[in-house]
Amino acid sequence: MEQSIEKKRFLKKISIISTFGGLLFGYDTGVINGALSFMTRPDQLNLTPLTEGLVTSALLFGAAFGAVFGGHLSDKYGRKTIIRLLAIIFFFATIGCSISPNSSVIIVCRFILGLAVGGASVIVPTFLGEMAPKNKRGSVVSQNEFMIVTGQLLAYVFNAILGNIFNNPGIWRYMIVIATIPAVILWFGMLVVPETPRWLAANGKDSKALEVLKKLREETEAESELEEIQKNIEEEKHLERVTFKDLCTPWIRRLILIGSGMAIILQAIGINVMMYYGTTILEQSGFGVKGALIANVGNGCMSVIAAFVYMKFLANRFRRRTMLLCGCTGTTLSMLGITIIGHVLGGSVLLPYLVIILTMIFLAFFQGNIGPVMWLVLSEIFPIKLRGLGMGICTFFVWIANFFVGFLFPILLATFGISGAFTVFIVIGVIAWIYTYKFVPETFNKSLEELQESFRNYKTKNFDVSSRD
Structure with missing residues (x-):
């Protein structure tokens, strides 16, 4: 019993330290939400709608490349090593952003920061997925x-505190730093975290892999899982050199296309409009700058609550596809509500309060369904030798989708207003629901090795990746 508790504590320590990358x-990504209101001022960076979009989306463009190269590097050098490297990039790029004298410098620094953000978005879920036992993988x-979302909430809270207490237009620099x-x-914490057993076994370090597994599982379970991993590695020897040429393999190409499509569609429904421009949207709907900063904390709180509810109560109980379809329904209806009240109640004192309620509902459905489930499914569907690269490619498309959303939204908002801009995301939401229903695979309660075997033989076993079983 005592050993079992110790193993749970070890897994918890690993998950807390590594997810500082997520924080x-x-x-x-969240700090820009409040910082933009100060950056745009003439005595600061004097941003136009175009440069505002560039400052926001430069991080997303960098993240697209960080996702691809980060995943590939983690396959070669290990998840742990690359996470520590990302911590260094996070530190120095953040300093660069906070001392930027003009929009050009901060755009470059935000791009570099994006490399770390993109890398973390790929490697941390992969790291956790390879550490967790299959019955706890969803929650871990x-x-x-x-x-x-906790990191985003902290950004909103610090933005609100600093923006309201200090009457200093340059306060955005302190928000960022x-x-x-x-x-x-993160850098120091990763010194005491082991490498994942799957990566160790894939690189010929079976004894170390077993040592890590025994710290996380019961002994018989650890030995059984290592045998399963070794069997899977043996079957994939033809993928010894991981390159883009491996995407010519039909079943792998099929998974890449499914994962990439899911990444694009589920991110383009508008989550990062809320994350990056929540304060701007609230200002447009009728709040003042300080009021919008405070109201936006409500968005952050809702995101954290929804993610917590999923992690503690939903992750290991409900099928992935069901959660995604529920999320797409809720987010699309929320966008529709914002569009309608924008038309009907334009200029009304009720408008800003109804907008904040609907944005919170949107975030509840996204962060409690779509966000965690999408990353979970992407971390599950690729074979060991291609897991980093596959996650990297799919996450590249996540960030490319986010880049266009982040870049175009200020222009859409300035041109068409809230209602017109949100109509675009209603259409995307409908497409996302249809795509999820037709193409996204069900991965609930299956080991990574079982999934890989099923995907690899989907033709001979008549395996349908959109199976509802």
């Missing part, structure tokens, strides 16, 4: 999503 991901991997603290914690 940084969340803070660095979803801890990263919980830490992401706070992110150096979790970067330091």
Whole structure:
């Protein structure tokens, strides 16, 4: 009994330390939400709608490349090593952003910061997925999503406190530099975290892999899982050199296309409109700057609550596809509600309060369904030798989708207003629901090796990746 408790504590320690990468991901994407209101001022960076979009989306563009190269590097050098490297990039790029003298410099620094954000978005879920036992994988991997939204909430809280207490237009620099603290914690914390057993076994370090597994599982379970991993590795020897040429294999190409499509569609429904421009949307609907900063904390709280509920109560109980379809329904209806009240109640004192309620409902459905489930499914569907690369490619498309959303939204908002801009995301939401229903595989309660065997033989076994079983 005591050993079992010790193993749970060890897994918890690993998940908390590694998900500081998710916390940084969340803070660095969320801090811009409040900082933009100060950056745009003439005595600061004097941003136009175009440069505002570039400052926001430069991080997303960098994240697209960080996702691809980060995943590939983690396959070669190990998940742990690359996470520590990302911590260094987080630290110095954050410093660069906070001292930027003009929009050009901060765009470059945000791009570099995005490399770390993209890398973390791929490697941390992969790291957690390879550490967790299959019956707890849903809740363990979803801890990263919980830490992401916690980071965003912390950004909103610090934005609100600093923006309301200090009457200083340059306060955005202090909002940004706070992110150096979790970067330091991540770097030192990863010194006491082991490499994943799957990566160790894939690189010929079976004894070390078993040693790590025994710290996380009962002895017989650890030995059985290592045998399963070794069998899977033996079957994939033809993929010894992981390159893009491996995507010519039909079943792998099929998974890449499914994963990439899911990544694009489920991110393009508008989550990062809320994450990056929540304060701007609330200002447009009728709040003042300080009021919008405070109201936006409500969005952050809802995101954390929804992610917590999923992690603790839903992750290991409900099928992945069901959760995704529920999330797409809720987010699309929320966008529809915002569009309708924008038309009907334009200029009304009720408008800003109804908008904040509907954005919170949107976030509840996304962070409690779509966000954690999407990353979980992506972490599950690829074989060991291609897991980093496969996650990297799919996450590249996550960030490319986010880049276009982040870049175009200020222009859409300035041109068409809230209602017109949100109509685009209603259409995307409908497409996302249809795509999920037709193509997204069900991975609930299956080991990574079982999934790989099923996907590899989907033709000979008449395996349908959109199976509802």
